[in-house]
Amino acid sequence: MKTAFIDFTRGLWEQIPPFRLVLGLCPTLAVTSSVTGGVGMGIATTFVLVCSNVLISLLRPVIHPKVRIAVYIVIIATFVVFVEMAMQAWAYPVYQLLGIFIPLIVVNCIIFGRAEAFASKNNVLRSFADGLGMGLGFTLSLAVIGLFRELLGSGAIAGKAVFGPSFLPCTLMAKAPGAFITIGCFLAIMNGIDLRKRGIK
Amino acid sequence: MMEAAIVIFSAVFVNNILLARYLGNCPFCGVSKSLSSAWGMGIAVIFVITIATATTWIIHHFILDPLHLSYLQTIVFILVIATLVQLVEFFLQKNAVALYQSLGIYLPLITTNCAVLGVAILAIKNNYGFIMSVFFAAASAFGFLLALLCMAGIRQRLETVILPRPFRGTAITLIIAGIMALAFYGFSGMDATLSSLVHH
Secondary structure (H helix, E strand, C coil): HHHHHHHHHHHHHHHHCCCCCCCHHHHHHHHCCCCCHHHHHHHHHHHHHHHHHHHHHCCCCCCHHHHHHHHHHHHHHHHHHHHHHHHHHHHHHHHHHHHHHHHHHHHHHHHHHHHHHHHHHCHHHHHHHHHHHHHHHHHHHHHHHHHHHHHHCEECCCCEECCCCCCCCCHHCHHHHHHHHHHHHHHHHHHHHHHHHHHCC | HHHHHHHHHHHHCCCCCCCCCCHHHHHHHHHHCHHHHHHHHHHHHHHHHHHHHHHHHHHHHHHHHCCCCHHHHHHHHHHHHHHHHHHHHHHHHCCCCHHHHHHHHHHHHHHCCCHHHHHHHHHHHHCCHHHHHHHHHHHHHHHHHHHHHHHHHHHHCCCCCCCHHHHCCCHHHHHHHHHHHHHCCCCCCHHHHHHHHCCC
């Protein structure tokens, strides 16, 4: 139980994706022009990550190591199809906002990376905790980046204007250049904190 | 003819797959350290994206659509791409050893390159015909090569510069990508202008 808790918290700070674990940059760049997009993507990814981690961990004894990559792809793709259909049915505006990045969860390196590095070696409870931690960490990162970009790029939080009519938004922040620069700076800040902790200036 | 030219121009510059569509950023950060590996990866991606889009187009329009199985698109496409990458690898290993040795290490990485699946899905979404899809795929992949080469050139120069520690590695790569995206942002809207000029 205790090890599972440690596995859970690891994804929330120590190895928080996509900063400490630099994987899954494409969705991070693409969907964070608003908080809603970031959180929607985060939740969808968390669902797929938890389900695939649990199933892969359960099937550990029967998956032959030589065909494991193909099996993982089929498992992950199945859950992505679930999410795609569920979002079409119950969260259509978010589905439209995220566009092709929902099917592209299949090729999100975080999910594949956790399957290969964690779920294929550990028991169900620990894999579940790891998937949940990593997924929530990813959601948190996307929400923070989304908040920052939406605030500067369109002067709003989750679609509601906060600065009043005189605010002139920096539209570029909501577009591609803003995405790259914001995430680059966030990454540098995280690196800075890390270096300072280790006593290197 | 004009239409194809606009699709190609749009895919390379206006909607550059890396800098405007945010697809394929993992290899963009990973293999842009030297020009030679950027060439290898870029050529391999052109090869795979073009073949994969042609194959998935055929599968979508002749198998999935007639059988009303479009909801299986994601799962079928990723399997097709994974198999295709393997086949291309075997084929090159047997018939083009020199090419295999230079591209070999990049091929397995391409399966999880979201640009491949992304372009295949976009070609279906945009309702392109077969020829147009192939043009679109090849042009998108060429845009990928172009951006990757620019980045590799910049990063090679950057090796001689002393950077603040926290910015080294992926952080500075992303910021440079942002500035490049700013340059490419100047093309935005040009495809619409061109197509309206052609139609009048």
